[in-house]
Amino acid sequence: YSELRKEINAQITQIADTGLKVTHIDGHQHMHVLPTVLPIVMEQAKSFGINAIRVPDEPTSFMNYIYSPTRFLGKVGLSTVAANARPIVRNNNMLTTQYFWGMVNGGNIDQKSLMGILKKVNNNSGTHELMVHPGINNTILGKRYNWGYHWEDELHALCSSHTRLYIRQHGIELINYGDLI
Secondary structure: OHHHHHHHHHHHHHHHOOOOOOOOEOOHHHHHHOOOOHHHHHHHHHHOOOOEEOOOOOOOOOOOOOOOHHHHHHHHHHHHHHHHHHHHHHHOOOEOOOEEEOOOOOOOOOHHHHHHHHHHHHHOOOOEEEOOOOOOOHHHHHHHOOOOOOHHHHHHHHHOHHHHHHHHHOOOOOOOHHHHO
16 A cells, blocks of 8 residues: 555655646546555545545446446446445535536537536536547547547537537536535
8 A cells, every 4th residue: 555655645745846736636437435445546636725626426227328337337337336435525624516517428428428427417416527538639648548438529519509508598507626625
């Protein structure tokens, strides 16, 4: 655990040293919520004055137009681990959103799936996190990250007039983790 603690500390230090205000902690592929990692992540976050953390526990029944057994199984596993992490996070006085969306559609959010998420946001009061991966050039990003993501589609869906209109008509307030703390 000492090597893990040292690495997490080094990563947070590197970000903090840029002068950016770190509003929350999350991890690549959500590794920060694994049972052996989470206590160390929270300890290190608190030592830097970071009091919020992502808990990626998208409801397991929410498939949002995805028909992939592989994605479903991965989502169920991660969401279960994250759901178990949620009370630990709260019991350690760390903030998080009440809802998380975008896992099952990760890298593949288009207008239809974004509207599916926004309807869930509209129907469930509380704070929601939407995980997205928008980008300007699929070709360039695809060469660097071989993930099969559709960065441009996500950007277009997020910035569309349809999305803006839905958000405005339903009084959805856009915030970030800095607004939670």
